[in-house]
Amino acid sequence: MGEKHGMKNNEEAEGAAQAAAEEATATDETDCEGPSVACACAAADAAAAASGDGGGSKTLEPPKNIPVALPKPPPLPKRSFEEELAFLTKLSPTRYQVKKGFVPNMKVDAEVIVNDDLEQLLLDELKKSVGEGGGSGGGGGGGGGGFIPALRQVANVAALPGIVKASMAMPDVHSGYGFCIGNVAAFDMDDPDAIISPGGVGFDINCGVRLIRTNLTEEDVTGEVREQLAQALFDHIPVGVGTKGVIPVTPKDLDEVLLLGIDWAMREGYAWPEDKEHCEENGRMMTADPTKVSKRAKKRGLSQLGTLGAGNHYAEVQVVDEIFDAAAASRMGIGKIGQVCVMLHSGSRGLGHQVATDALVTMERAMARDEIVLNDRQLSCARINSTEGQDYLKAMSAAANYAWVNRSCMTYLVRRAFSKVFNKSPEEMDMHLVYDVCHNIAKIERHEVDGVVKTLLVHRKGATRAFPPHHPLIPVDYQFLGQPVLIGGTMGTCSYVLVGTQKGMSETFGSTCHGAGRALSRNASRKKLHYEEVLEHLKERGISIRVASPKLVTEEAPESYKDVIDVVDTCQNAGISRKVVKLRPIAVVKG
Numbered sequence: 001m002g003e004k005h006g007m008k009n010n011e012e013a014e015g016a017a018q019a020a021a022e023e024a025t026a027t028d029e030t031d032c033e034g035p036s037v038a039c040a041c042a043a044a045d046a047a048a049a050a051s052g053d054g055g056g057s058k059t060l061e062p063p064k065n066i067p068v069a070l071p072k073p074p075p076l077p078k079r080s081f082e083e084e085l086a087f088l089t090k091l092s093p094t095r096y097q098v099k100k101g102f103v104p105n106m107k108v109d110a111e112v113i114v115n116d117d118l119e120q121l122l123l124d125e126l127k128k129s130v131g132e133g134g135g136s137g138g139g140g141g142g143g144g145g146g147f148i149p150a151l152r153q154v155a156n157v158a159a160l161p162g163i164v165k166a167s168m169a170m171p172d173v174h175s176g177y178g179f180c181i182g183n184v185a186a187f188d189m190d191d192p193d194a195i196i197s198p199g200g201v202g203f204d205i206n207c208g209v210r211l212i213r214t215n216l217t218e219e220d221v222t223g224e225v226r227e228q229l230a231q232a233l234f235d236h237i238p239v240g241v242g243t244k245g246v247i248p249v250t251p252k253d254l255d256e257v258l259l260l261g262i263d264w265a266m267r268e269g270y271a272w273p274e275d276k277e278h279c280e281e282n283g284r285m286m287t288a289d290p291t292k293v294s295k296r297a298k299k300r301g302l303s304q305l306g307t308l309g310a311g312n313h314y315a316e317v318q319v320v321d322e323i324f325d326a327a328a329a330s331r332m333g334i335g336k337i338g339q340v341c342v343m344l345h346s347g348s349r350g351l352g353h354q355v356a357t358d359a360l361v362t363m364e365r366a367m368a369r370d371e372i373v374l375n376d377r378q379l380s381c382a383r384i385n386s387t388e389g390q391d392y393l394k395a396m397s398a399a400a401n402y403a404w405v406n407r408s409c410m411t412y413l414v415r416r417a418f419s420k421v422f423n424k425s426p427e428e429m430d431m432h433l434v435y436d437v438c439h440n441i442a443k444i445e446r447h448e449v450d451g452v453v454k455t456l457l458v459h460r461k462g463a464t465r466a467f468p469p470h471h472p473l474i475p476v477d478y479q480f481l482g483q484p485v486l487i488g489g490t491m492g493t494c495s496y497v498l499v500g501t502q503k504g505m506s507e508t509f510g511s512t513c514h515g516a517g518r519a520l521s522r523n524a525s526r527k528k529l530h531y532e533e534v535l536e537h538l539k540e541r542g543i544s545i546r547v548a549s550p551k552l553v554t555e556e557a558p559e560s561y562k563d564v565i566d567v568v569d570t571c572q573n574a575g576i577s578r579k580v581v582k583l584r585p586i587a588v589v590k591g
Contacts (some may be wrong), residue, residue, distance in 0.1 A: 070364065071373045074104035081130045085123075088151075094574040098155050103375050105159040110167040112154060113508070115570045118171050125149045125175070148376060153180040156375040162187040162194020162384070164449050164456065170463050170513040171570040177203070178378035181462035184511045186447065189384060189455040195372070196389045197381035198356045198363070198396075200459030201442050205355060205396050206403035207313075207347030208280075208438035209486040209514075211497065212411060213333045214418070215430040216340040218319045221586060225421065226317075230544035230587040232417040233315055237410055239308040240548030240591040247306040247409045254302055258290040261401030265408035270306075272433070275408065277475050279436040280465060280483075283404040287444070289394035293351070294358050297395075301351030301402055306409030310552060310591030312515075313346045314488075315414065318495060321584035328481045328499060328580045332434050341583060342414050342431075343495055345488050347440065348403040355399045359392040384457055393442070393457075400441060407436060434497070435475075435484035439464045439514035447509050458509050466500030466512040466577045474500075485577055488515050489564040491545075491553070491588055492538050496568050497581040504576035512577035516564040544587040552590060 087102040091111075096119060098110035114122065129149045148156070150173050157179055158167035164186055173182035178199025187194040221229060238245055247270070249257070257264050262283025265271035276283050308315060320329075320339040329335040348355075359380075366382035366389070367374070374381070382388035411433065415426035422429065442459045449456075467474050467483040474483040482499035489495040493516070504510055531550040538545050547553055571577045 070368050070377065071371050073373060073375055073377070076103065076375075079130070081127045084126060084130060092574075094570055098151060098158075100158075103152060103155040103159060105373065105375065106155060107160070107163050108158050108166050110151075110154045110158045110169070112151070112169040112173065113570065113574050113576065114169075114171050114173070115566065115573070117566060118173075118570060122149070122151050122173065126151050148175060148378075150175045150180040150182075153178070153376070154183055156379060157183060157185050157200070159375050160185070160187070160195055160197070160379065160381065161372065162191040164188050164454065165509075168508055168511070170508075170511065171567040171574075172462065172513045172515055176461065178376060178380070179459070179461045182513065183461045184459065184463045184508055186445075186449075186456040186458045186509050187384065188449075189444065189457055192383065192385065194384050194457070195381040196384045196393055196442060196457055197379055197459065198359045198392060199379050199381075200461050201356070201396060202440035202461045203353045203356045204347040204349075204440055205352035206400035206438040207345075207352075207440040208403060208407065208436060209343060209345045209488050210279075210407050210411065210436035211334075211434040211484075211486050212342040212344070212414060212431055213434050214340045214342070216422070217336070218338040218340065218586065220422070221317065221319075221340055226544050226587055229317060229417070229421050230546050230589065232421050233317070233414065233587070233589045234546035236413040236417040236420075237308050237315055237589065238306065239310070239315075239546075239589060241310050243307055243548075243591075244303040245306040245409070246413075249302060249305050251298065251302065254298055254305075255290040257305065257405045258293060258398035258401055259288055260284060261288070261404045262408055265405045265412075270405075270412040271408040275411070275433045275436075278433045279404060280438055281400075281443070281473075283401075283408070283436065285397035285400050285443070287394055288397035288401050290398050292391045292395040293355060293398050294395075297351045297354035297358065297399075300354050301349060304349040304351070305402075305406055306413060307349060307406070308344075308346050308410065308589070308591055309349055310548065313591060314343075314491065315410065315589040316343045316345075316488075316495070316585050317341075317587035318343055318583040318585050320581055321494060322582040324579040324581065325499075329497075331477065331481055332484060332497065332580070333430070333432060334434060334497065334581055340586075341434070342418075343486070343488060343583070344407055344410055344414070346403070346407060346410065348399040349406060351402050352399040355392075355395045359388075359395065362388050362391070396442065400438065403438065404436065435478075435486060437464050437484070437486050441465075445509070448506070456509070458511075460511055462514050463511045464514045465510055466498065466504050466508075467510045468500045468502040468505045471500075471505070471510075482578070483510075484580075485512055487513060487564065487568055489585070490516050491590065492541065492543055492585060493564055495583045495585070496564070496579060497583070498568065498571070498577040498579055501575055501578055508576050512571045513567050516567055538588070543585055545590070546588070547590045549591070 087099045089097040096112045100106040126149045154167050154169045168184040170182040318341045323329045363380045363382045445458050464485050466485045469482045485498040487496040531553040534553045
């Protein structure tokens with residue numbers, strides 16, 4: 001069985017390690033309980049152990065001068081489910097408002113973009129939390145322990161200092177660490193109390209997606225060739241927990257990666273010059289400072305450059321299955337039905353996790369010093385212009401640069417794998433980058449708020465930037481289209497290419513969804529599904545698959561997620577992004 005599906009050695013051990021890491025960090029973050037320092041340490045230990053670089057609480061002990069007591073969070077009122085519903089207002093078929101008062105100290109309302117079906121999932125979660133907690137709360141507020149439903153999380157973010165307009169949630173919203181996944185929140189850089197929060201970025205900083213086109217067609221990748229291609233990608237790209245990269249990097253190189261981003265990859269021959277033009281931020285955040293990245297984070301990142309990782313990360317061979325905007329698709333070079341593309345989904349690996357963990361520890365001190373009151377301690381934060389806030393912004397930017405280089409190095413490996421299978425050069429196969437977007441990031445942007453253009457720090461966690469046509473920060477060749485947005489589906493389901501709209505720019509700070517969004521936790525998926533059934537289902541649909549751990553297959557099965565078609569259609573109906581192309585998978589490589 002392992003050989004047939006490309007399983008690698010020690011798969012059960014890796015699966016268990018990955019489960020521990022994922023439950024404590026990036027994906028099912030809500031299982032992490034207790035104060036945020038403890039959460040951070042537990043998360044890092046699990047991730048470090050899983051990635052093979054050690055762990056243990058000794059090296060993660062919070063500094064002894066961290067204050068024990070933070071300002072006490074306000075108590076949550078005890079309300080019935082019906083009383084909770086009184087705070088929810090339907091503004092349109094795709095937009096719901098969570099009014100002030102739903103949780104204490106809300107500075108602005110919260111808004112959730114969902115259709116009726118997706119709304120029901122959120123309400124069911126809220127109802128369950130009210131029932132279990134004996135009233136509103138269900139573990140929310142009061143210190144950060146226990147499960148907090150996504151609706152309450154998006155409202156808790158609306159209570160953070162310096163937030164403007166609204167705390168927003170995209171259709172793929174689900175509960176996360178502090179901020180919910182799918183959360184968008186912007187903070188006024190001119191407000192001295194405005195904050196930056198690692199929970200608003202996520203542990204996997206600049207987790208993102210890129211799409212590489214080819215001039216091959218589905219007919220070129222059938223039968224044995226499809227299996228050969230899946231195996232070649234599996235052989236070329238290091239995948240799974242604990243694997244080391246094949247890109248040689250010295251500590252000096254790593255500092256340059258953190259500072260230069262994709263410019264380093266171009267210099268070293270791992271990226272084409274035109275790749276840079278088709279990356280968000282041109283593949284480099286200028287606010288990066290490698291000196292703000294800890295030694296432990298660098299140690300974890302040194303051996304992981306050019307690796308896929310595990311969890312929901314993947315390399316997928318896809319074909320253009322449906323075209324909604326022929327002109328836009330043609331401009332992107334993906335305008336033919338059956339055209340073969342490759343989608344990569346990965347981030348900053350252990351380095352990004354450690355940057356987030358380090359920041360959560362130091363921000364405990366900042367919150368105590370500045371008397372920042374939170375509804376949930378998982379929202380640990382610091383004032384943007386404080387030393388702690390600036391240090392995190394610079395370290396996060398460096399981790400984002402690492403992620404762009406990581407995806408660039410994997411693109412280099414993908415191009416080599418295709419060359420091996422088809423005996424052609426990447427140039428002959430037109431293997432150009434369509435675009436690269438991130439969906440776990442905080443960035444300084446200019447937006448109009450109440451008729452005034454403001455400089456904001458926009459947090460997008462599990463949400464994708466989606467700027468409209470003619471915006472100066474999108475590539476010249478896409479100026480008349482809008483920024484491409486890449487929405488990865490679940491294993492075996494379709495993915496999408498969208499473009500940003502002016503309405504999205506006005507209403508959601510130029511943001512849209514990032515994927516399907518989980519409907520089942522990883523634990524629930526492992527209990528409900530069996531990997532052999534999932535693999536057989538994929539085989540019946542003609543999808544070749546290579547995975548490092550069979551347990552991971554159940555965690556990432558389509559049944560574990562919301563319907564990506566439902567999510568994308570909701571974004572289009574809300575007017576915050578527009579469909580261009582639907583992509584269908586024919587081969588999947590996962591960690």
